[in-house]
Amino acid sequence: MTYGYDIYSLGIMIAFISFLGFTLENLWLAATKGFIDNRNMHLPFLMGYGLLVVGMYLLLGTPEHMTLPGHITVNASKAEKFFIYFLCSMVIVTVGELILGHLVEKVCGFEYWNYNWIPLHITKYTSIPTSIGFAAIITSFMGACFEPIMGVISMMNTDDIKPLSVLLIGVMAIDLAVSFMQMKKRHGLNVRWIKYIKREPERLPHKT
Numbered sequence: 001m002t003y004g005y006d007i008y009s010l011g012i013m014i015a016f017i018s019f020l021g022f023t024l025e026n027l028w029l030a031a032t033k034g035f036i037d038n039r040n041m042h043l044p045f046l047m048g049y050g051l052l053v054v055g056m057y058l059l060l061g062t063p064e065h066m067t068l069p070g071h072i073t074v075n076a077s078k079a080e081k082f083f084i085y086f087l088c089s090m091v092i093v094t095v096g097e098l099i100l101g102h103l104v105e106k107v108c109g110f111e112y113w114n115y116n117w118i119p120l121h122i123t124k125y126t127s128i129p130t131s132i133g134f135a136a137i138i139t140s141f142m143g144a145c146f147e148p149i150m151g152v153i154s155m156m157n158t159d160d161i162k163p164l165s166v167l168l169i170g171v172m173a174i175d176l177a178v179s180f181m182q183m184k185k186r187h188g189l190n191v192r193w194i195k196y197i198k199r200e201p202e203r204l205p206h207k208t
Contacts, residue, residue: 021049
């Protein structure tokens with residue numbers, strides 16, 4: 001048991017958040033660029049999101065019931081706990097983006113993403129505005145949604161949770177490994193499909 005939840009229930013939550021991450025990124029793409037795509041995976045899961053959020057839960061708990069590493073209880077008001085949680089989330093996101101971006105570039109040989117166009121960027125792989133945005137989303141989700149969703153998951157039959165959790169984690173891990181191997185082989189993104197929400201602009205014929 002981990003903070004009152006068994007590992008299989010947390011596995012279901014990892015899958016759920018991974019799907020939310022896939023959906024969130026495509027909503028951002030649809031709003032800013034007018035299309036959605038497979039986000040470099042074959043399946044609609046971005047496992048990094050699930051591992052990050054559940055990892056933060058195991059490390060810090062939730063904002064309202066926050067504990068620091070070493071099971072140190074945070075004695076503060078609710079608002080102060082949320083602010084501390086937000087700051088911790090911001091640091092974790094910033095460090096995580098820096099590590100992931102530079103690691104993929106070194107191993108796979110291409111630029112995974114680029115934040116140079118964003119003010120206050122810290123190298124091309126992270127920025128203050130994006131870290132604030134991700135931290136706000138994570139803190140809000142952990143404060144309002146994590147425990148209610150875990151409550152629903154925990155109500156599932158134990159005999160159903162175990163195989164479903166193992167299956168979901170297994171297929172997501174395989175998809176993640178295969179997708180990154182393909183990106184390493186191609187030295188580029190693993191774009192499998194693109195769906196345009198807005199009509200593509202017509203290309204004018206070249207003048208001769």
